[in-house]
Amino acid sequence: MPTADDLKQRIEAALPGAHADVEGPDGVHFQAVVSSPAFAGKSRIEQHRMVMDVFAGELGGAIHALSLKTKPPS
Amino acid sequence: MSEQSDNPIREAIAEAIKDNDVILFMKGNPDAPACGFSARAVAALQATGSPFAAVDVLPDPRIRQELSGISGWPTIPQLFVGGELLGGSDIIVEMYESGELHEALGVEAPAGEAPGEAPVAGEPVAPAQPAPLSIENRLG
Numbered sequence: 708m709p710t711a712d713d714l715k716q717r718i719e720a721a722l723p724g725a726h727a728d729v730e731g732p733d734g735v736h737f738q739a740v741v742s743s744p745a746f747a748g749k750s751r752i753e754q755h756r757m758v759m760d761v762f763a764g765e766l767g768g769a770i771h772a773l774s775l776k777t778k779p780p781s
Numbered sequence: 782m783s784e785q786s787d788n789p790i791r792e793a794i795a796e797a798i799k800d801n802d803v804i805l806f807m808k809g810n811p812d813a814p815a816c817g818f819s820a821r822a823v824a825a826l827q828a829t830g831s832p833f834a835a836v837d838v839l840p841d842p843r844i845r846q847e848l849s850g851i852s853g854w855p856t857i858p859q860l861f862v863g864g865e866l867l868g869g870s871d872i873i874v875e876m877y878e879s880g881e882l883h884e885a886l887g888v889e890a891p892a893g894e895a896p897g898e899a900p901v902a903g904e905p906v907a908p909a910q911p912a913p914l915s916i917e918n919r920l921g
Contacts, residue, residue, distance in 0.1 A: 751868060751872050751875070751876070752866060752867065752868050752872060755868065755869070755871070755872060756853070756854075759854075759855060759856075763855070766855040766856055767855055767856060772818065772856070773856075774818075774870075774871055775871050776871065776875065
């Protein structure tokens with residue numbers, strides 16, 4: 708079962724300069740707030756896709772739900 | 782000569798997206814969402830007052846499968862506006878709260894500031910919406 712920390716590390720490893728805050732106390736429903744310079748100039752849906760692509764094939768499976776908020780770094 | 786189709790469900794979905802300016806693919810229907818994320822999406826949409834079509838993906842797992850094949854988006858709900866995927870529940874709610882959803886749907890945002898907190902799912906906030914569109918399962 709993935710932990711919130713697993714997700715955090717995978718997001719930060721996949722996206723250049725990303726910072727992720729992930730919570731998922733039950734191990735299947737996760738909430739993440741992600742910022743990355745890679746989001747600059749991208750639409751929301753593109754930003755979400757970049758994060759969701761990290762977990763391709765796992766969303767809806769081992770990761771039942773990933774609630775996302777993305778933003779360029781402040 | 783009749784056209785051959787090896788994927789009528791996918792075609793029906795693509796057609797529904799093309800034919801409906803605002804269409805939400807969800808679990809359950811707007812009157813009885815079967816998942817919290819779908820409920821949030823419906824509540825935000827209804828609060829804008831914009832009419833929308835809805836498709837329940839639950840009756841046949843192939844609907845969800847083909848939808849994600851078309852959109853490249855893995856989760857439900859999915860909102861399409863003008864034939865393009867706008868987003869899932871997080872994006873819908875975030876855009877609602879900032880007023881961008883009204884803009885995307887071409888409806889008047891409430892006067893003054895952004896609408897703020899999204900309405901609580903389950904509370905009726907708008908008049909009855911059009912009946913959910915159901916996709917016929919033509920594969921039998």
